[in-house]
Amino acid sequence: MSDIAKFLGNEANALLSHVCKGLPKEGFHLPGPDFIDRVVALSDRKPSVLRNLQALYNHGRLAGSGYLSLLPVDQGVEHSAGASFAPNPQFFDPENIVKLAIEGGCNGVASTLGVLGIVSRRYAHKIPFILKLNHNELLTYPNKYDQTLFASVEQAFDMGACAVGATVFFGSEASRRQIEEVSEAFRHAHKLGMATILWAYTRNTAFKTADADYHVSADLTGQANHLAVTIEADIVKQKMAENNGGFNAIKFGKTSPKVYSELTSDHPIDLVRYQVANCYMGRVGMINSGGESGKDDLHQAVRTAVINKRAGGMGLISGRKAFQKPFAEGVTLLNAIQDVYLSKDVTIA
Structure with missing residues (x-):
């Protein structure tokens, strides 16, 4: 606990002692060793889906905890x-990506068809694979x-992946088509x-x-989470909320004043708690993304993990x-x- 507090610095007390009042923890289905039995087994997911999810939860340093650390x-x-990869050219070789996930104690590795496919016979039975099905690419100009x-x-299934991943850009012009494509892909994956x-x-x-970037507002990302679980995502990956009031700022869509006056506050854990509530x-478990690489990565990674865990x-x-x-x-950071x-000292707020 002392090391975690040291990483958090001046924020340690504010982050480690906060209690969420607008959305108390008692109303949530929280992570734990029995999460599959307690929550997911009640759903329409097939036994083989439960088996693959359990394999993901049972791998790496977090095995049996109910939590996930993914690369x-x-x-x-x-x-x-x-x-x-130019910052670290060894990762042009896909094998080193999988090796980092293994050495770093991750539950699984998520990557492209090319990356996982080129090494699948060596590693698919050694660490759970998550095949990312869709991508944006920046050679199309102008970017969209x-x-x-x-x-x-089928390619994910054939290479032995335990899960598939996909992105939807909610709010973009193409989002309706993406929702349809991913919904169908998820139905097929579950089958x-x-x-x-x-x-x-x-x-x-x-x-x-001009005032803020509401791509990371609790209310807009929370709604994106709600749409994600609507198409039966088993796990939702979301950027950590950094602000709130996106609906009000862009003056579009519908919300409720209670979202801002009662259910959330400016505290980062309360903002992320609202993201979890929408799952x-x-x-449905929500994992936050670690963000871009910078000069203060270890501190930022620990801070994000503390907020995510304490938010539920x-x-x-x-x-x-x-x-x-x-x-x-990289192993040290993971x-x-x-x-x-x-x-056990970092508890649910």
């Missing part, structure tokens, strides 16, 4: 391989907020026994104003902060994240 490396498509299917559900993870991101130039009060989230999915560093430093979820 996602699909940035080479959307951000270009150069932008992603869209996602294209790069892989099929074949694989779990589903949705990158539920908001994308619209109107969501960013059927925790019946299910874990962290951190890529660039880990793989854009020397291998050993382990620091996991230590938050293993700590």
